[in-house]
Amino acid sequence: MDIALVGGGIGGLTAAACLLRDGHRVRIYEQARHVGEIGAAVQMSANAVKVLYHLGLKDRLEAQAVKPTAFEFRRFDSGELLHEIKLGEDHAQRHGHPYYQIHRVDLHAALLEVVEQLDPQALQLGYRAIEVLEDEHSASIVFEDGRQVRANLVVGSDGIKSVVRKHVVDADPPVFTGQVAWRLAIPIERIAPAILWVASSGPGKKNPGPRASHGKSWTKTMPAGTRSCGRRLTTWTVTNASAGP
Numbered sequence: 001m002d003i004a005l006v007g008g009g010i011g012g013l014t015a016a017a018c019l020l021r022d023g024h025r026v027r028i029y030e031q032a033r034h035v036g037e038i039g040a041a042v043q044m045s046a047n048a049v050k051v052l053y054h055l056g057l058k059d060r061l062e063a064q065a066v067k068p069t070a071f072e073f074r075r076f077d078s079g080e081l082l083h084e085i086k087l088g089e090d091h092a093q094r095h096g097h098p099y100y101q102i103h104r105v106d107l108h109a110a111l112l113e114v115v116e117q118l119d120p121q122a123l124q125l126g127y128r129a130i131e132v133l134e135d136e137h138s139a140s141i142v143f144e145d146g147r148q149v150r151a152n153l154v155v156g157s158d159g160i161k162s163v164v165r166k167h168v169v170d171a172d173p174p175v176f177t178g179q180v181a182w183r184l185a186i187p188i189e190r191i192a193p194a195i196l197w198v199a200s201s202g203p204g205k206k207n208p209g210p211r212a213s214h215g216k217s218w219t220k221t222m223p224a225g226t227r228s229c230g231r232r233l234t235t236w237t238v239t240n241a242s243a244g245p
């Protein structure tokens with residue numbers, strides 16, 4: 001099949017790699033003019049890792065990602081251990097694959113390499129989709145500069161503000177939950193080993209868990225209350241200096 005994906009993020013590259021491996025002709029239309037991922041760490045449990053292993057990324061993950069042994073949830077004021085979720089071997093045995101934490105940039109780079117090995121022409125940069133058209137036999141993507149491509153199948157992997165999703169299920173704008181969080185990264189040598197895998201919670205604090213990434217930095221999600229800036233910011237490319245909470 002001739003398949004066109006809109007968006008070359010983690011989702012788009014993963015889908016493209018799987019489809020290319022299955023013998024399809026794949027083109028990924030990405031709005032960015034240069035490849036350059038951003039972000040902090042992502043955590044991936046067995047279901048995601050199974051796909052990455054299928055794409056031949058086991059060695060890469062072993063070299064670049066971190067396998068935490070457990071999440072510990074402690075009281076924010078006393079440090080008392082409230083709950084522990086075993087990861088490490090426990091997770092691998094229960095679910096068939098390990099649990100990793102990796103920097104988003106490393107994951108994106110690894111996926112891009114897989115795609116480029118399978119088809120160096122697959123990723124097409126500088127294509128900003130504005131509309132999807134459909135008839136009985138095919139679908140087309142219309143780009144900002146007037147270009148148009150047709151394919152047997154169009155896949156939307158264009159993130160939270162997806163143009164493709166709008167075509168399928170109408171506009172569905174994100175709803176502000178009232179929660180705002182800052183992300184920060186700290187060089188790993190500045191963190192005491194004992195707190196590397198701790199998640200804390202308490203009144204007004206929701207913390208999905210700090211994570212070590214790239215083996216070099218430690219990233220943490222810091223609850224920032226319900227500041228109004230969250231209504232405006234639906235991106236994670238903003239620094240605290242420019243956002244001015």
Ligand SMILES: Cc1cc2nc3c(=O)[nH]c(=O)nc-3n(C[C@H](O)[C@H](O)[C@H](O)COP(=O)(O)OP(=O)(O)OC[C@H]3O[C@@H](n4cnc5c(N)ncnc54)[C@H](O)[C@@H]3O)c2cc1C
Pocket residue numbers: 006007008009010011012029030031032041042043044127128129130157158159160161162163183236
């Ligand atoms: C702070 C934060 C922490 C997170 N932590 C985790 C985590 O620990 N574990 C986890 O599993 N997930 C985590 N996520 C979520 C995860 O990062 C996202 O779900 C994931 O990156 C989404 O991938 P995607 O490919 O669907 O979208 P994106 O990464 O947003 O990629 C979309 C791509 O489409 C392109 N694009 C957008 N619009 C167009 C258009 N009109 N035309 C062409 N191209 C377009 C964009 O340029 C981009 O390259 C986190 C997200 C954030 C914000």
